[in-house]
Amino acid sequence: xxxxxxxxxxxxANRLLTITESGLSRDIPLFGKEAFELIxxxxxxxxxxxxxxxxxxxxxLPILQLPEDLxxxxxxxxxxxxxxxxxxxxxxGGSLLFYAGLFETIGNGxxxxxxxxxxxxxxxxxxxxxxxxxxxxxxxxSTAPEIVSAVKGRVRPGEKVLVILDSNHTRRHVxxxxxAYSGLVTPGSCIVAMDGIMRDLADVPGGDPRWAFDNxxxxxxxxxxxxxxFSLHPPAWRTNISDLEKNITYWPNAWLWRK
Numbered sequence: 261x262x263x264x265x266x267x268x269x270x271x272x273a274n275r276l277l278t279i280t281e282s283g284l285s286r287d288i289p290l291f292g293k294e295a296f297e298l299i300x301x302x303x304x305x306x307x308x309x310x311x312x313x314x315x316x317x318x319x320x321l322p323i324l325q326l327p328e329d330l331x332x333x334x335x336x337x338x339x340x341x342x343x344x345x346x347x348x349x350x351x352x353g354g355s356l357l358f359y360a361g362l363f364e365t366i367g368n369g370x371x372x373x374x375x376x377x378x379x380x381x382x383x384x385x386x387x388x389x390x391x392x393x394x395x396x397x398x399x400x401x402s403t404a405p406e407i408v409s410a411v412k413g414r415v416r417p418g419e420k421v422l423v424i425l426d427s428n429h430t431r432r433h434v435x436x437x438x439x440a441y442s443g444l445v446t447p448g449s450c451i452v453a454m455d456g457i458m459r460d461l462a463d464v465p466g467g468d469p470r471w472a473f474d475n476x477x478x479x480x481x482x483x484x485x486x487x488x489x490f491s492l493h494p495p496a497w498r499t500n501i502s503d504l505e506k507n508i509t510y511w512p513n514a515w516l517w518r519k
Contacts, residue, residue, distance in 0.1 A: 268298060293503050300508045304457065309464045313510070316354075319361060321385050323354025328508045330358060333452075336422075336495050337362050340449050343369055343419035346411055348402040348437055349426035350375035353382040360391040372414050374398045374407060375427065402427050403436040415444055423451040425476065429458060434479035442483070442490065442516070450517045451490075453480040457510040477513035490516045 267280040276287045277295040288294050304326075307313070313324050323330070337345070337359065345359050350373045363369030371394060378399045386395055396414070400407040402425075415421060423441045425434055434453050445451045456477030461467040484492035494507055494515050 268302065270299075293505075296504065297506055301460065304508060304510070305460060305464050308457065308461055308510070309466050318354040319357045319389070319391070321354040321357055321382070321389075322352040323358060324351060325355060326508070326510045329454075329511055332495060332507060332509070333358075334362060335498050336450070338366065339495075339498070340420065340422055341366060341368070342422040342446075342449055344415060344421050345369070345371040345424060346374070346414075346421065346441060346444065347371060347424040347426060348374045348441075350378055350382055350397065352379065353386045355424075355426070356386060356395050357389065357391055360394040363394050364391060370394045370396065372396045372398060372411060374400070374402045374411065376401050403433065403440055408440045411441070412444065420446045420449055422449045424454065425452065426454045429455050429476050431474045431476070431479045434476045435482065438479060438483045438516070442487070442518075445516075445518045447518050450515050452511065453477070453483075453514045453516065454511050456480065456512045456514055459512070480513050480516055484516060489519050491519055492516055 265281075269278040269280075270290065271278065272290070275290040277290045277298065278285055278287050279298060313326055314322070316323050316325070316327065347355065347359070350356065353373070356371055356373045359371045363371070373395065375397075376399070378397055383397065386392060386397065398407060398410055402408075421444045423445055425437045425441075427433070427437070438451065438453065442451050453476040456475055458471040458475035459477050462469050462472040480492060484490055492513060492515065494509075
């Protein structure tokens, strides 16, 4: 369902946030956890509409991700230390450099990037980069049998594998990717269905009403219900001295962990 219409009023003088829904209003402390989560949600929605996430690069190439998500992903990669990351969706290649750079720092690992069409600029930028030795590109539909077979052939015996889904974000396509690649995920690692934030963007400028039900989160939730060997939850924070518990993220209901 689309987000319920609400009005949020910030009263700095009295340090209150007033939220009005369905004609009912209530005040909460401005400097409290609930206020932070409400404001963060609207910040994410507005920022997406203004294409804030298009303002970042990683080691020279555009990376279309929220910095908060990248830091969380860095924590996971460092903890899991996969030998291989499989990522569907390449775009301009910045995320491949992000993971390749983490592997270079760790001292092990490589990434296979898959896209139905790899831009010549991305191929050139990745090919001449000093991290190119950790990156392989495959062009084709991520759910096509020949591509899935090619990816499976890249997995070496005994390797830890982590999978990231960041291509076509329709529920149907993500569900097909989950079926195709989840079997490669090793115990203790995960498959991540990115950009479930679409569910909260159905009513913003640039959004689409269909996103309220047609999004990666719905595919991940259905997958977790079908396959009990996977657990759907965000990564635990590795440090926290606050009362906060929820990520600021474009990836709600994204993290499927193999038990």
